[in-house]
Amino acid sequence: MRRTIPERARRPDVKLVILGDMNVGKTSLLHRYMDKKFNNTISTVGGAFYLKQWGPYNISIWDTAGREQFHGLGSMYCRGATAVILTYDVTNRQSLAELEERFLSLTDTANHDCIYAVVGNKADLTDPLADRENYEGVCPVHKPNYACQLIPSGSPTLFSPGAEREVQKEDAVALYQRILRYKAVDEHLSPPAERMCFETSAKTGANVDTLFETLFDMVLPSILRKRSESKASSTIDLEDYGPVTSKQIKGGCC
Template sequence: PTPAATRTSQQPNLHGRPSTPSAAPFQIILLGDSGVGKTSLLVQFDQGKFIAGSFSATLGIGFTVMLLGDSGVGKTCFLIQFKDGAFLSGTFIATVGIDFRNKVVTVDGMRVKLQIWDTAGQERFRSVTHAYYRDAQALLLLYDITNKSSFDNIRAWLTEIHEYAQRDVVIMLLGNKADVSSERMICSEDGEMLARTSAKTGMNVELAFLAIAKELKYRAGRQADEPSFQIRDYVESQKKRPSCCSFL
């Protein structure tokens, strides 16, 4: 096929999803000296425009994070709250296949790009999701605190993770929908080590992603004689700040 035809067939839709649930993913890396125009080339292809102004080198490192959990636990709302600071209210629409968004955060003075994959929770899409596990460096496994079956199914999700994901993948368990705690079906003892989050209010959403980014950045640059980064200690230290909400 011509280059134009190839581009059309692989271009994601407005929501970042492939044109069909079964579309095969491909990764292309732009290489070359600093200043040759790699970023401008990418923006021209993606947005059809040229970024004018002073040259700014691309800095930092990038990681892939996947959101997992039963359908309806709030994975898409969780992602949009982190990416755009907004909550999707209204009718629930299940994710079909894989959706993704990118966001750059700053960790210890370094820019860290997170490519976040939102996965379908329905059983019929699991075969599609499995193909993406190996490329993820971190997994956020969500359950709904008002839905006990979503909590009970964590064991099944962990079984899939151990079968398909990288051996050293970072896993964080999160109890979402903390804003409706009056309807809570999971007692504090059952979820003692799991963080409470709310995609609606933003409670602990950013903290979860920043903790993951900090852990991944540490692993990427860790020297053999360095002590391990304790993600739990980091989360606990952050929750004591006035801007952070409590964890279980």
């Protein structure tokens, strides 16, 4: 016997969109979070949709294509987005520049209070912490759940990087601040850059859960507000319409 899924169980409460150039690991990030494993993925064609249940809430996560020929679709996918993950490759400086040059304008269709995260993927190639399989730890610089997961400059390490780092933490922070200016958002009223600039590894799992779960917690007020507005709009107060007269009744047609 087939079970019917309740309408509320299928309907997304909010939308989260992942943007970024091709080969930065957007799809791999999403697979690591959803499936808890690393897959060698092929380039996304157009976009892909996933639904994540977060407690009693449903969050749709859109994985978008980074290829130039699919660029025009990004604006459509961002329409009504509550959170956007702007993803780059820490070993490729151009991938960070592309976020500002090609992808930021696509977010003009997102909600006015949309939350933005700047995410440097492939940290396992340069970061000794992220090189540990399934690593999820406390950032040594900031508070727990602050997701930069970086070693303080000058810290001793025996780690030998497999690739040269081209994007520093300061570069991502500077981009986040420019995003706020582009969106005309008061920096003092927005989440701090240290909380919204992440470094992850889809290969090892480093900081991936922290990224998504931090954003899920941050969009919770939007979910509650949306449900409250939906509930209010479905309730009709008959007193607002005044008394019904006999003339109004006769004027109806069945």
